Amino acid sequence: MKSLALVSALAATNAVHGSLAASVRHKPRAEIEPITIKGNAFFQGNKRFYIRGLDYQPGGSSANVDPLADPKICLKDIEKFKKLGINVIRVYSTDNSKDHDECMNALADAGIYVVLDANNPLYSINRNDPHGSYNTPYLQSVFATIDAFAKYPNTMAFFSGNEVIHDLKNTTLTAPYVKATDRDMRAYIKARGYRKIPVGYSAADVSTNRMQTAHYFNCGSDEERSDFFAFNDYSWCTSDFVTSGWNKKVEAFKDYGIPIFLSEYGCNHNKRNFGELESLMHRNMTSVYSGGLMYEYSMEENKYGIVQIKGGEKGSKDQTGERIELEEFAAFANALKKYPAPDDDGGYNPVSKASACPPADDHWDVHTEKLPAMPEGARKFLKEGAGKGPGLNGPGSQWAVDQASSSTPGTFEDSDGSSDSSDSDESAAVRGTVGYAAFVISGVAMLLGALAW
Ligand SMILES: *[C@@H]1O[C@H](CO)[C@@H](O)[C@H](O)[C@H]1NC(C)=O
Ligand SMILES: *[C@@H]1O[C@H](CO)[C@@H](O)[C@H](O)[C@H]1NC(C)=O
Numbered sequence: 001m002k003s004l005a006l007v008s009a010l011a012a013t014n015a016v017h018g019s020l021a022a023s024v025r026h027k028p029r030a031e032i033e034p035i036t037i038k039g040n041a042f043f044q045g046n047k048r049f050y051i052r053g054l055d056y057q058p059g060g061s062s063a064n065v066d067p068l069a070d071p072k073i074c075l076k077d078i079e080k081f082k083k084l085g086i087n088v089i090r091v092y093s094t095d096n097s098k099d100h101d102e103c104m105n106a107l108a109d110a111g112i113y114v115v116l117d118a119n120n121p122l123y124s125i126n127r128n129d130p131h132g133s134y135n136t137p138y139l140q141s142v143f144a145t146i147d148a149f150a151k152y153p154n155t156m157a158f159f160s161g162n163e164v165i166h167d168l169k170n171t172t173l174t175a176p177y178v179k180a181t182d183r184d185m186r187a188y189i190k191a192r193g194y195r196k197i198p199v200g201y202s203a204a205d206v207s208t209n210r211m212q213t214a215h216y217f218n219c220g221s222d223e224e225r226s227d228f229f230a231f232n233d234y235s236w237c238t239s240d241f242v243t244s245g246w247n248k249k250v251e252a253f254k255d256y257g258i259p260i261f262l263s264e265y266g267c268n269h270n271k272r273n274f275g276e277l278e279s280l281m282h283r284n285m286t287s288v289y290s291g292g293l294m295y296e297y298s299m300e301e302n303k304y305g306i307v308q309i310k311g312g313e314k315g316s317k318d319q320t321g322e323r324i325e326l327e328e329f330a331a332f333a334n335a336l337k338k339y340p341a342p343d344d345d346g347g348y349n350p351v352s353k354a355s356a357c358p359p360a361d362d363h364w365d366v367h368t369e370k371l372p373a374m375p376e377g378a379r380k381f382l383k384e385g386a387g388k389g390p391g392l393n394g395p396g397s398q399w400a401v402d403q404a405s406s407s408t409p410g411t412f413e414d415s416d417g418s419s420d421s422s423d424s425d426e427s428a429a430v431r432g433t434v435g436y437a438a439f440v441i442s443g444v445a446m447l448l449g450a451l452a453w
Helices: 004-016 018-024 071-084 101-109 136-149 169-191 210-217 246-252 276-280 327-338 376-384 424-434 443-451
Strands: 035-038 041-044 047-049 051-056 088-091 113-117 155-162 199-203 228-233 260-265 289-294 307-309 323-325
Touching: 051 071, 051 260, 071 101, 071 323, 071 327, 088 289, 101 113, 113 136, 136 155, 136 169, 136 376, 155 169, 169 199, 169 210, 169 376, 199 210, 199 260, 210 228, 276 289, 276 327
Parallel strands: 051 088, 051 289, 088 113, 113 155, 155 199, 199 228, 228 260, 260 289
Antiparallel strands: 035 041, 041 047, 307 323
């Protein structure tokens, strides 16, 4: 029902531009209304939009399969998504050299939006070398992913990073590079004339740096700060709003000036009833949170799934097998039915607001508000486009040398965009602590790098 008004509006437009509309009426379709942001909330037209979705990664991270590039995978799952009644999926890695029309259009037909990670295991910021891995081949891949998905009206948002910052203090040194990527993605979307697709970061479930991370990604100029913030949360184990500590997480974020949602929520200690949805859709949370994504759809080695993909277990590349609904599939479907989205605006705050940048402390090692400048070699993409994406099996960027760049990649710059090479303190601090010994390519370093996305 929700898209009826839009469909008739489109019909009216088509009537006016009759012959033109007929000649351009081909893929991608536009019947699903793009999601926008106002204040600290998402909107579908004039109606507040609450995320009621799940994380979709058939085969897990080790399989590194793009389920949206293969209709033999996605079409089976879209049937399950419709049965559940979800409205958003998150996809962790997509192949920017492939076509996604069939899956994205089938999702649009089902009223489902997609939140995409722009990184993948080979093209991402390397925790052991954030400075060196923020380079031209990396940004080329990220921008090519934007090119591959910007045309679909149901591309809801992009993640600029996933859990790059972790519980070790020295991982916070990656923050300026992830935020620079976030800034660059926004700049690319604007320069290429795309719709204003929201860009934000997905943080790990780490209590000691969650708030610093949230404020860090929302501080600085409007070009620099994220459009939204998301974090993963595993604290609700078939409990309730207070026992899980979610009440405190509402309190902590009550003045936060951009939308937030849970990019993963779950727990597999107890049999799940997905009571999380009751609170997520309740006034207790809706003034601050815009819903969340249940972790996760398919049963993988870490045992969070609600559907078993036959033959796809243990990270197989073949994810086309039969889908078997596990017990918790029905439990999730029931919870979605029992706790619908509010009809109203949930008490959101219509005014967007920047945070103050967090000071360095015992858990946060970022001593500057400045961000590294976009590598010289990547600037041309803003004008010319990123070109063909390297896909999921290219040479990778985590240890790439930025040959295209005449200046040092990642020179820190002031928020006005002017680079400031005298500002070597921060750069040195970042380099010093991270340690260039990490440049030595070893099996262990490669493994750590692969985990840092
Ligand atoms: C961060 O600290 C941990 C533990 O002290 C250490 O093992 C790791 O190598 C450090 N990482 C970097 C990139 O320096
Ligand atoms: C709402 O908050 C109150 C006060 O913390 C709590 O007692 C109640 O269980 C909460 N309800 C939901 C659905 O979160």
